Amino acid sequence: xxxxxxxxxxxxxxxxxxxxxxxxxxxxxxxxxxxxxxxxxxxxxxxxxxxxxxxxxxxxxxxxxxxxxxxxxxxxxxxxxxxxxxxxxxxxxxxxxxxxxxxxxxxxxxxxxxxxxxxxxxxxxxxxxxxxxxxxxxxxxxxxxxxxxxxxxxxxxxxxxxxxxxxxxxxxxxxxxxxxxxxxxxxxxxxxxxxxxxxxxxxxxxxxxxxxxxxxxxxxxxxxxxxxxxxxxxxxxxxxxxxxxxxxxxxxxxxxxxxxxxxxxxxxxxxxxxxxxxxxxxxxxxxxxxxxxxxxxxxxxxxxxxxxxxxxxxxxxxxxxxxxxxxxxxxxxxxxxxxxxxxxxxxxxxxxxxxxxxxxxxxxxxxxxxxxxxxxxxxxxxxxxxxxxxxxxxxxxxxxxxxxxxxxxxxxxxxxxxxxxxxxxxxxxxxxxxxxxxxxxxxxxxxxxxxxxxxxxxxxxxxxxxxxxxxxxxxxxxxxxxxxxxxxxxxxxxxxx
Numbered sequence: 001x002x003x004x005x006x007x008x009x010x011x012x013x014x015x016x017x018x019x020x021x022x023x024x025x026x027x028x029x030x031x032x033x034x035x036x037x038x039x040x041x042x043x044x045x046x047x048x049x050x051x052x053x054x055x056x057x058x059x060x061x062x063x064x065x066x067x068x069x070x071x072x073x074x075x076x077x078x079x080x081x082x083x084x085x086x087x088x089x090x091x092x093x094x095x096x097x098x099x100x101x102x103x104x105x106x107x108x109x110x111x112x113x114x115x116x117x118x119x120x121x122x123x124x125x126x127x128x129x130x131x132x133x134x135x136x137x138x139x140x141x142x143x144x145x146x147x148x149x150x151x152x153x154x155x156x157x158x159x160x161x162x163x164x165x166x167x168x169x170x171x172x173x174x175x176x177x178x179x180x181x182x183x184x185x186x187x188x189x190x191x192x193x194x195x196x197x198x199x200x201x202x203x204x205x206x207x208x209x210x211x212x213x214x215x216x217x218x219x220x221x222x223x224x225x226x227x228x229x230x231x232x233x234x235x236x237x238x239x240x241x242x243x244x245x246x247x248x249x250x251x252x253x254x255x256x257x258x259x260x261x262x263x264x265x266x267x268x269x270x271x272x273x274x275x276x277x278x279x280x281x282x283x284x285x286x287x288x289x290x291x292x293x294x295x296x297x298x299x300x301x302x303x304x305x306x307x308x309x310x311x312x313x314x315x316x317x318x319x320x321x322x323x324x325x326x327x328x329x330x331x332x333x334x335x336x337x338x339x340x341x342x343x344x345x346x347x348x349x350x351x352x353x354x355x356x357x358x359x360x361x362x363x364x365x366x367x368x369x370x371x372x373x374x375x376x377x378x379x380x381x382x383x384x385x386x387x388x389x390x391x392x393x394x395x396x397x398x399x400x401x402x403x404x405x406x407x408x409x410x411x412x413x414x415x416x417x418x419x420x421x422x423x424x425x426x427x428x429x430x431x432x433x434x435x436x437x438x439x440x441x442x443x444x445x446x447x448x449x450x451x452x453x454x455x456x457x458x459x460x461x462x463x464x465x466x467x468x469x470x471x472x473x474x475x476x477x478x479x480x481x482x483x484x485x486x487x488x489x490x491x492x493x494x495x496x497x
Contacts, residue, residue, distance in 0.1 A: 001017065001018065001019055001020075001023075001074050001077070001078075002017070002018040003015055003016070003017050003018075003078045003081075004016045006114065007116070010307060011087070011118045011119050011120075011121060011307055011308075011309050011310075012116075012117075012118055013084065013116070013117055013118070013119055014114055014115065014116045014117075015078055015114065015115045016112065016113075016114050017071075017074050017075065017078055017112070017113055017114075017115060018110050018111065018112045019070050019071070019074055019110065019111040019112075020110050021104070021107055021108060021109055021110050021111070023070070024063070024066055024067065024070060024104075024107060024111060025107045027066045027069075027070060028055070028059070028062060028063050028066050028107065029055075031062050031065070031066060032054045032055060032058065032059075032062060035054060035058060035062070036054060041057070060105060063105050063107070064105070067104070067105075067111060070111070071092060071111075071113060075090060075092070075115055078115070084119045085119060085120045086117040086118065086119060086120070087117070087118045087119065087120050087309035087311055087312045088117070088118070088309070088311050088312060088315065089117075090115045090116060090117035091115070091116045091117065092113055092114070092115055093113060093114045093115075093116070094113045095112070095113075118309035118310065118311050118312070119309070120309065120361065121306045121307050121308065121309070121361065123304065123306045123362075123365070125362075125365055125366055125369055126303060126304075128366075128424055128427035128428055129427055129428065129429060130429070131296070131299055131300075131303075131424065131427070131428040131429065132299075132428070132429045132431075133292060133295055133296060133299070133425065133428050133429070133430045133431075134292075134295065134430070134431050134432075134433055135288060135292050135425075135430050135431070135432045135433070136288050136291060136292075136432075136433055136434075136435050136439070136440050137284070137288060137432055137433070137434050137435070138284045138288070138434070138435055138436060138437050138439070138440040139434065140277050140280045140281050140284065141437075144280055144437065145273055145276050145277055145280070148276045148280065149256050149272070149273070149276065150254070150256070152260070152264070152272075152276075153254040153255060153256045153260055154251075154254045156254075156260060156263060156264070157251050157252050157253065157254040157255075158251075158252035159171045159249035159250065159251055159252065160249055160250055160252055161215075161247055161248070161249050162248055162249060162250040163214075163215075164214060164248070165211075165212045165213065165214050165248070166197055166210060166211055166212060166213050166214070166245070166248045167197065167211065167212075167250075168197050168198045168211070169196065169197060169198055169250075169251050170196070170197050170248055170249060170250050170251070171194060171195070171196050171197075171248075171249045171250075171251070172194065172195055172196075172197065172210055172213070172245055172247070172248055172249075173192055173193070173194055173245070173246045173247040173249075174192075174193055174195075174210075174243055174244060174245045174246055175190065175191045175192065175193065175243070175244045175246065176188075176189065176190060176193060176241045176242065176243045176244070177189045177241065177242045178239050178240070178241045179239060179240050179241075179242070180234075180237055180238070180239045180240075182240075185234070185239070187231070188239070188241075192246070195207065195210070196251075197210060197211050203223055203224075203225060203226060204223075204226070205221075205223045205224070206221065206223050206241070209221040209223075210243065210245075213243075213245045213248070214245065214248060215245055215246060215247050215248050216245065216246075217244075217245050218242070218243065218244045218245070219242075219243050219245075220240050220241065220242050220243070221240065221241050221243060222238065222239070222240050222241075223238070223239055223241065224236070224237070224238050224239070225237050225238075225239065227332075228331055228332050228333055228337065229332070230331070232330065232331065232332030235332050256269070257269055260272070284437070284440060287440055287441060288440060291440070292425065292430075293421055296421060296424060296425065296428070297359055300359060300362055300363075301355055301358065301359055304358060304362055305358075306358070306361075308354060308357050308358060308361070309357075312357045313350070313353050313354055313357050314353075316353040316356050316357050317349060317350050317353035320349045320352060320353055320356075321346070321349055324345075324349065363417060363420050363421075366420055366423070366424060367416060367419070367420040367423070370420070370423045372416065372419050372420050372423050373419075374412045374415045374416050374419065378412075378415050379408065379411055379412050379415065382411045382412075382415060383398075383401055383408070383411055386411065
């Protein structure tokens with residue numbers, strides 16, 4: 001095998017690799033010798049078929065396999081000898097001259113091909129102890145526990161049937177049939193639906209027209225779907241709903257006592273308060289970690305500026321663009337609706353792609369240097385958590401993972417990233433600051449429009465990397481949930497169309 005470099009510009013490489021015809025012929029004869037003991041050809045005893053005859057019968061097909069295997073092996077060997085790590089799968093190019101191709105297949109000419117690729121950039125990880133981070137912490141106040149208790153008690157309060165008209169806070173049980181232009185639409189009907197007047201669970205104008213109705217009454221109400229709306233085909237459309245009220249019930253006392261706790265499976269009100277405190281505390285910790293992670297990623301992005309493989313950036317951009325435009329289309333949105341243009345959006349998304357690739361390579365390198373590993377036990381735990389999301393389909397999902405190593409890698413990727421983040425935090429200069437709930441959530445609210453796409457790449461460091469990039473701006477943001485004109489199951493059905 002001969003290897004010569006024909007291009008070396010920045011991260012771009014191109015090699016010309018030549019495999020001697022004699023080497024291909026030697027491999028071909030070896031494969032045919034193995035084949036001789038297996039094939040059955042009329043006129044020849046088993047195992048006695050001459051290799052020359054086998055070459056005439058099977059030579060071309062076997063040579064094609066030999067060439068593929070030889071190219072794979074030679075390419076891998078060339079990269080190992082050069083100690084280069086391609087960013088993506090190298091592009092292999094053969095001669096398009098039919099006579100030359102025929103000569104190679106017939107074993108008369110050496111096989112020459114080119115291999116083009118981009119290498120991963122080399123860079124040194126800076127001393128992580130110089131990374132300054134601020135970790136926020138919020139104490140759970142008695143006021144927050146009381147607010148949660150009040151909400152829980154309202155959710156679990158009894159409703160008692162009443163005579164008379166429905167008022168604010170009353171619960172209605174009713175049937176409805178929605179129509180557009182007099183024609184029922186899919187997802188616009190339900191029976192024994194429930195709603196509490198004032199809950200704002202329906203689109204504007206719907207609940208207002210239910211107020212004042214009594215059990216046994218029927219009414220046709222008219223509403224206009226918001227624009228945009230989660231079901232794009234309904235956005236901005238006027239619809240009528242034939243409503244039949246079956247029951248009006250008034251809310252009973254929202255008691256906060258041991259009985260409420262018992263109803264929820266706890267021993268006492270104090271136990272309920274403790275459970276609420278623990279839950280809120282965990283939520284605070286999760287938000288604090290997300291904020292710290294975003295701060296960490298921003299700091300790393302600002303601290304490093306090395307060359308990136310254009311192919312990786314382009315691949316990342318295409319993934320972002322496809323998902324963002326798909327979400328916009330499903331939501332019935334346009335670039336104008338997002339107060340931008342396609343050109344501006346492309347420019348913004350390309351910046352995001354650059355950031356993601358740079359951070360991905362950096363996290364991968366830090367994880368490699370720090371010997372961060374994801375154990376099989378951690379992967380299996382993540383797989384079990386995923387299985388629980390598909391009740392009744394656990395076996396099919398399990399078999400899918402067993403047959404698709406890449407799917408398993410996608411489970412390991414976020415685990416690896418989180419462990420790398422923890423590793424960086426353990427090395428960084430972290431100061432803690434106690435803040436209020438409002439301060440803790442302040443920055444997260446500022447980033448509600450950010451893009452939270454999970455993704456990973458295999459950069460040949462022996463593992464996948466994966467990062468959320470909560471801080472990436474997204475002009476094609478996911479359509480926010482819109483208030484529905486029907487109960488959840490009906491609205492979801494319409495929205496899935």
